[in-house]
Amino acid sequence: MSTTAGAPVPDAHALPVDQVLDRLGSSVKGLSAGAVADRLAEHGPNALPQAEQETWWQRLLRQFNDPMIYVLITAGVLTAIMGQVIDTAVIAAVVVINGLVGFIQEGKAADALESIRDMLSPESEVLRDGTWVQVPSEELVPGDVVKLRAGDKIPADLRLLEAASLRTEESALTGESLTAEKSLAAVDEAAGVGDRPSMVFSGTTVAAGSGVGVVAVTGAGTEIGRITGMIQDVEQVETPLTKAMGKFSSIIAVIALVLAVLMVLVSWLLYRTGWADLLMSAIGFAVAAIPEGLPAVMAITLALGVQKMAGQNAITRRMNSVETLGSVTTICSDKTGTLTRNEMTVQHVLTRAHTYQVSGVGYAPEGSVAVDGEPAALAEHRDLALIAEVAAYANDSAVRQTEDGAWKLAGEPTDGGIKVFALKTGCEDNGSRLATVPFDSEHKYMATLDDLDGDVFLHLKGAPDRLLDRSSAQISADGSTEPLDRAFWEDAVDELGGHGLRVLAAARRDATHADRVSNADVDEGEFTFIGLYGIIDPPREEAIEAVRIVQDAGIRVRMITGDHASTATAIAKEVGIADGRTITGPELESASDEDLQRIVADTTVYARTSPEHKLRLVQALQRNGEVVAMTGDGVNDAPSLKQADVGVAMGVKGTEATKDAADIVLADDNFATISRAVSMGRNIYDNLKKAIVFMLPTNGAQGLVIFVAMLLGMTLPITPLQVLWVNLITAVTLSLALSFEPAEPDIMKRKPRDPDASFLDSEAILRILYVSLLLGGATTLVFEWAISAGAQLDVARTWAVNTLVMGQVFYLFTARFSRVSALRKELFTTNPISWLCVGAMLVLQLAFVYLPFAQVAFQTTAVSLQSWLLSVTVGAVIFAAVEVDKALRRGAETRRATV
The missing domain is CATH 1.20.1110.10 (Calcium-transporting ATPase, transmembrane domain)
Structure with a gap:
């Protein structure tokens, strides 16, 4: 690796900020115009490589590349030489019509790399010569200091220098449905892209908060640049037909x-x-x-x-892929949105006295709350009423019913799941908010000061460990308080997490109208711990049946996801595809190609995977003689979709780059549609x-x-x-x-x-x-x-x-x-x-x-x-x-x- 000042620093996530700046030959004051010009000349523009496109005439000529057509063309030439005009005309018409049918049906080959380029930010706010200026993103160089605000497209791979409640939308790159919380701490060099909170990546978007970062890598060296290189290197697989x-x-x-x-x-x-x-x-x-x-x-x-x-929501971009589906022996499926609903849902609520089961899935407030199989009413369960109250008030999301009857979320998915739980209990936000502390990645909680009919409370929702640190008591079965049993709650968090649930906690304390809420106020206050929410993105009911159908057809289903192993395993068990242990990204990283062929023969669930892992898994399956269908929605899935015998992209939440790399696009992002498509194939x-x-x-x-x-x-x-x-x-x-x-x-x-x-x-x-x-x-x-x-x-x-x-x-x-x-x-x-x-x-x-x-x-x-x-x-x-x-x-x- 080059140590020249100004050279890219691909391992910036593993280094302290001052060391990154030193390696880049930069500072928090940015670069001078002269340094930028020198680096731009040395490293080139911050742009992705161009790929060659097939011309229309190349595509037309390819339609005639068939031995049977050669024979007909030869016959036509001979009849023309012999003066048999009608024979020549008829043979020529047959050849031309067949060629035009293939030409028109195949259509213009889409360019996945062009779609990825469209994801990049056109301009960036950069600190040059001590002044913040707007420059074209193509002119960014390693060492540039860039400002980030909510809604911005990130122009390069940046090592964060500042982060204020910064969250980014990285699903296109990592496959995770939740926004990524950012911080400044360095992580292990071997950490995957989804486990690098100190970095933000080119092609992703700032979902909330603000920050400042230094450009660590540009152009083809960025994570999205590496993916485009992988797409170019993948050769199109010839279909069985x-x-x-x-x-x-x-x-x-x-x-x-x-x-x-x-x-x-x-x-x-x-x-x-x-x-x-x-x-x-x-x-x-x-x-x-x-x-x-x-x-x-x-x-x-x-x-x-x-x-x-x-007509069955499977849009085919390459005709031969229709038939290839009929030959598929294994389907590698993403988890979020394909096997699951991509709608966070509270399934379990745990207080010191009870474990409540919550029915209903998704963002429709339809379902009920039960304990020991019996309906649980708020009037009879004080602990349930209090934890529902926190869910309703310490929340910035909302769910609304559209004209077509569907329920849509406005806000964060996890907040939406908790809000829907509160609505299922009958608890609504009828009070007035006096003040709020927004959620941020450093403190990992949200606090609101609320007036409920003249009584003022400070509601707190967030990571269980952070709320336990701030609590001295807990709610008992009758609604009174008792000393906090921290060991009980830590065991409960471990158990819920072991089932693949995301766990959030609820707490509250009395307050007055004179209180002013800040992080300091929350840190100093002693709260009463109420309970835990067990949240999951539940599997689609139709996906469970669809998995059974394709398995009966002799097709093995594998889950390859960027999510955590526990969540992946839990969903895999529910849909019926888990038949052994879950393999994680680091294990795949250390496996040779020969080892990987042995692994894929027996393993069906893979978690915390990177684009390289997904591509290697597909290649290993193909070396084992499998005909592979691969589903995906993010840019990180594009190389493996192109490599697969049938690439299947998600039409609703999929990126344009993924759709362009795929053979088939699912208009409803539903695994059941794949099952129907296999039958039609x-x-x-x-x-x-x-x-x-x-x-x-x-x-x-x-x-x-x-x-x-x-x-x-x-x-x-x-x-x-x-x-x-x-x-x-x-x-x-x-x-x-x-x-x-x-x-x-x-x-x-x-x-x-x-x-x-x-x-x-x-x-x-x-x-x-x-x-x-x-x-x-x-x-x-x-x-x-x-x-x-x-x-x-x-x-x-x-x-x-x-x-x-x-x-x-x-x-x-x-x-x-x-x-x-x-x-x-x-x-x-x-x-x-x-x-x-x-x-x-x-x-x-x-x-x-x-x-x-x-x-x-x-x-x-x-x-x-x-x-x-x-x-x-x-x-x-x-x-x-x-x-x-x-x-x-x-x-x-x-x-x-x-x-």
């Missing part, structure tokens, strides 16, 4: 090219076919074998999934697989028809343009129908699918093969029968195309149900869109056959009703064949189960 479809596309493209070359060689060697005919046949075969409609079907299916998820994968198993037999049949015709020296039963027609209308009608299939009943009872597993299992491959043979064989036979009956070539080819289309229609009906019989009422009731798609397909096919311009473009002609009946018969045979196959498989499974 992208990997699977990449392999699938490559295999299909290679098979199509190999068979096309084989077909050309055999036809040329055996039949001496001309090169022009050979090339057109090869192009027709490539177009037939390539499922060019598949990218469009994938894009549409994912886009529909995006729409459905948006699995459903989308099922529907994509059904669509592929449905589409490929069309390509297989068409390829088979051309391949056999060329090998046997036959006239082609269908032309390349007719092949494209069938592929396209099948993709935009029948295949699209499968995108609307509802989830199967057992979808959240299955284990997560292996992301490395083949996209198509042996059962799917076998079905594709035999349906391809049935469709291709029937098409060839119908064509040959028509030719032998004396039909013209265009008539026979029209019959052949109609046979392909009707075979696909009947195959759709059975393909909607992968394993069970399609002969059920759900065929007609669960997906009405499928019937609309079938109707659209038939209308398009009738236009293909009977409209004059279509007849010219595709070389078709009008045909008789007899030919249509023949095509329908072929479709019915294919339907029956698949149904028999499914019945045989179900029977085999039943027999295996009974053995």
